[in-house]
Amino acid sequence: MPQLEVDGAALTYDDEGPRDGGGVPLVFVHGWTANRHRWDHQVAHFAERRRVIRLDLRGHGDSTGAGVRTIAELADDVLALLDHLKVERCVLIGHSMGGMIGQTIALARPELVERLVLVDSISRMTYSRGRGWLMGASTLVPYKLFVAANIQRAFAPGHPREEVRRYIEASAATPKEVVMTLYGAMRAFDVLDRVGEIQAPTLLVHGVHDIQLPVKQMLRMAAAYPNAMVRMIDAGHELPVEKPAELTAALTDFLGGRTPARD
Numbered sequence: 001m002p003q004l005e006v007d008g009a010a011l012t013y014d015d016e017g018p019r020d021g022g023g024v025p026l027v028f029v030h031g032w033t034a035n036r037h038r039w040d041h042q043v044a045h046f047a048e049r050r051r052v053i054r055l056d057l058r059g060h061g062d063s064t065g066a067g068v069r070t071i072a073e074l075a076d077d078v079l080a081l082l083d084h085l086k087v088e089r090c091v092l093i094g095h096s097m098g099g100m101i102g103q104t105i106a107l108a109r110p111e112l113v114e115r116l117v118l119v120d121s122i123s124r125m126t127y128s129r130g131r132g133w134l135m136g137a138s139t140l141v142p143y144k145l146f147v148a149a150n151i152q153r154a155f156a157p158g159h160p161r162e163e164v165r166r167y168i169e170a171s172a173a174t175p176k177e178v179v180m181t182l183y184g185a186m187r188a189f190d191v192l193d194r195v196g197e198i199q200a201p202t203l204l205v206h207g208v209h210d211i212q213l214p215v216k217q218m219l220r221m222a223a224a225y226p227n228a229m230v231r232m233i234d235a236g237h238e239l240p241v242e243k244p245a246e247l248t249a250a251l252t253d254f255l256g257g258r259t260p261a262r263d
Contacts, residue, residue: 001062006080009065012036013055013081016043022050023255024089024114029078030054031096031120032186033147033171033179035061038095041244042251053090055081057098059178066177071097071189074182075104082112091255093117095240096213097182100189106198107191116202117251120237122213123221124192147172147179156209156236167238195224202228203254205247207235229254 003010014036026046028039036054046052056063058077068074078101082090092113094102099121106113141149151168171179202225206218215232222230231250235242 003063004081004084006058006077007065008067009058009077010063011055011058011065011077011081012062013053014043015051015053015085017047017051018049019051024091025051025053025087026255027078027082027087027090027092028052028054029092029094029098029101030057030060031094031098032182033060033151033174034095035170037061038238038240039093042093042240042248045248046251053082053085053087057101059175066175066181068178068185069181070185071100072104072108074185075101075108079105079109079112088112089114091115091117093119093251094121095119096121096237097186100186100191103191103195103198106200107194110197110199113198113200115254116198116200117205117254118202118221119205119239119247120207120210120213120218121204122217123195123224124190124217125187125213126217143176143179144172147174150212154212154237156207156234156242159236159238159242163241167241192221192224195221196226198225199227201254203231203250204228205231205233205239205250207237207239207242208232209235210237212237 001012003012030038035056039054043052058065058068092102099118106116148168151171155164204222206215222228233243233246239247
C-alpha cells in the first residue's frame with residue numbers, strides 16, 4: 001500500500017489500471033467514517049481498462065493523521081495526492097462527504113475536473129430547527145452509539161443486518177476526534193450558491209431512500225448545476241455497497257456519454 005506524507009498525515013492510496021488509453025483517470029473519494037474499500041466493486045470493474053485512483057482520507061482506514069477541520073482541508077489532501085501522481089485531468093467521483101470534497105475541488109481547480117460524479121451528496125445541508133437540535137443533541141450520546149445510529153440509518157430498510165453491523169464496527173474504529181470534527185464540517189459545508197460555476201458535466205446519483213441527505217435537497221442542488229443529470233436508484237445512503245452493480249452501470253453510461261437509464 002503506497003502512502004504519501006501530507007502535513008503530518010500518511011495518506012494510503014491505490015493507483016491501479018493501465019496508464020495509456022481508456023480516458024483520463026477516475027478518482028474515487030469515500031465518505032465520512034468510511035474508507036477506500038467502499039469503491040471495491042467500481043474499482044474492480046474500471047481498473048481493467050483505465051487508470052483508477054482511490055485513497056483513505058486523513059484519519060480514515062489505513063491513513064493516519066487528524067487535525068483537519070474543514071472539507072476544504074480534506075480537498076487539499078486529495079489535491080496533494082493528485083499533484084504527486086502528476087494527474088492533470090480526471091473524472092472525480094465522490095460519495096457523501098467525498099462529493100462535498102469533489103465539489104470543492106471542481107470549484108478550486110476547474111481545469112483538473114473533466115467530469116464530476118456526486119453519489120448521495122449535496123451542496124448544502126438544510127434542516128428544520130427541530131432536526132438541527134436533534135443532530136446537535138446526538139453528539140452528546142456515547143461515541144459508539146452515535147456512530148451506530150448514523151450508520152444504521154444510512155442503509156435502506158431491509159439491508160442485511162450482518163453487513164450493516166460490519167460497517168458500524170469499521171466506522172467506530174475511525175478516531176473519535178476525526179469523526180466528530182468532520183460531522184461538524186459537513187453541517188457547515190455550503191457551496192450551493194457557487195455550483196453554477198461548475199461547467200464540467202455532472203452526474204448526481206442518489207438513493208431513493210436516503211434519509212441522511214434527502215432527495216429533495218439533492219434535487220435543489222441539481223437545479224443549480226448548469227450541466228447536470230440525475231439518476232435515482234432504489235437504495236439508501238450507502239449506494240456503493242447497497243447497489244454496487246447499479247452504481248457501476250450508471251457510471252459506465254455517464255463515462256460513455258450516454259444518459260443513464262432510470263430504474
